Amino acid sequence: MILKSGEVLSAFERNGLSIGIRTPKKSDVFDLRKMINDLVEEQAMILKNNKATIKEEAKFLRNTLAEIMKGNRIMLVAEVNGRVVGNCELKIHSMRERHVGSIGIAISKKYRSIGIGKVLMKNVIELAKKTGIKLIYLEVLDINDCAIHVYKSLGFKRAGKIPGKILYKNRYHDSIMMVKKI
Numbered sequence: 556m557i558l559k560s561g562e563v564l565s566a567f568e569r570n571g572l573s574i575g576i577r578t579p580k581k582s583d584v585f586d587l588r589k590m591i592n593d594l595v596e597e598q599a600m601i602l603k604n605n606k607a608t609i610k611e612e613a614k615f616l617r618n619t620l621a622e623i624m625k626g627n628r629i630m631l632v633a634e635v636n637g638r639v640v641g642n643c644e645l646k647i648h649s650m651r652e653r654h655v656g657s658i659g660i661a662i663s664k665k666y667r668s669i670g671i672g673k674v675l676m677k678n679v680i681e682l683a684k685k686t687g688i689k690l691i692y693l694e695v696l697d698i699n700d701c702a703i704h705v706y707k708s709l710g711f712k713r714a715g716k717i718p719g720k721i722l723y724k725n726r727y728h729d730s731i732m733m734v735k736k737i
Contacts, residue, residue, distance in 0.1 A: 557624060564631065564678050569669045575634045576678050578623070579642070581616065583632060586639035588612035590663050597664055598724060600699045619644070629682045633662070633671045640666040643675035645683050645691065654689040668701070676709055684737050691737060696721055697729040711735045 558564075561580040566573065579587075592606040607615070622628035626647070633641035641662035648655040658679065662672045683691060695702050697716065711733040719727035 557626060558682075560620065565674065567674065569671070572635050572666075572669075574671060574674070576631055576674060577634060579616065579620065579630050579632050579639075581620065583639050584609065584613050584616050587616060587632075587642065590639060590642070590661065593663060594661055599661075599664070600696045600702070600723065601661055602721070622646075626686065629656075629679055629686070631675055631678055631682075633666070633675055635666065641671050641675055643672070643679045645679050645688070647683075647686065647688065654687060656683055656688045656691050658691050658693045673705055673709065676705075680709070680735070680737060688737060690734060692732060692734045694720075694730045694732055696723060697731050698723075703731065703733075706733050709735065 558578045561577055563575055563577040565576045568574070588607050588609055591603060591612070594601055595603055595606050619628060619630055623630060627649070628644060628646055630642060630644035632639045641660070643658065643660040645656040645658045647653070648657070658676070660672055660676060662675075680691065691711075692714070693706065693711065694717075695706065712735070714732045714734045716732060717730040720730035721728045
């Protein structure tokens, strides 16, 4: 199942904000770059630690849109007042792991803790079910209690950890593996 670029899947109100969940489009490149660079600057608990150039972000988005068209990826963005404030993507594995997807999410600081991430993930999981995905997993920094709480509320279970996998703020942290059967 392939959705059209910019297709709106859901909309909801939260804290006086009108939030739309939709598929990405080429013109999102500037918002996505700003969002990721803001997260890097904030030292958010994400893997990326270097700001992206517009060329790098355009390449990422171009590749992502191509993977979506091939049925190898699902990506949704959250939009407030015409600006992208969050995204969630599921990379679909190949060969004997075609039933498995790895999920990642990022939300701009100003829009966290109001449910946008949870709605994004629920939408991605619903789309994943329609593609035949049976197992979703993610990795989360061991000190990211807020994210771990959200993932548990969505039915993810802790499956293990990789000690010292992530260097964050000059300290090695464990990567917690979480899985969800769908």
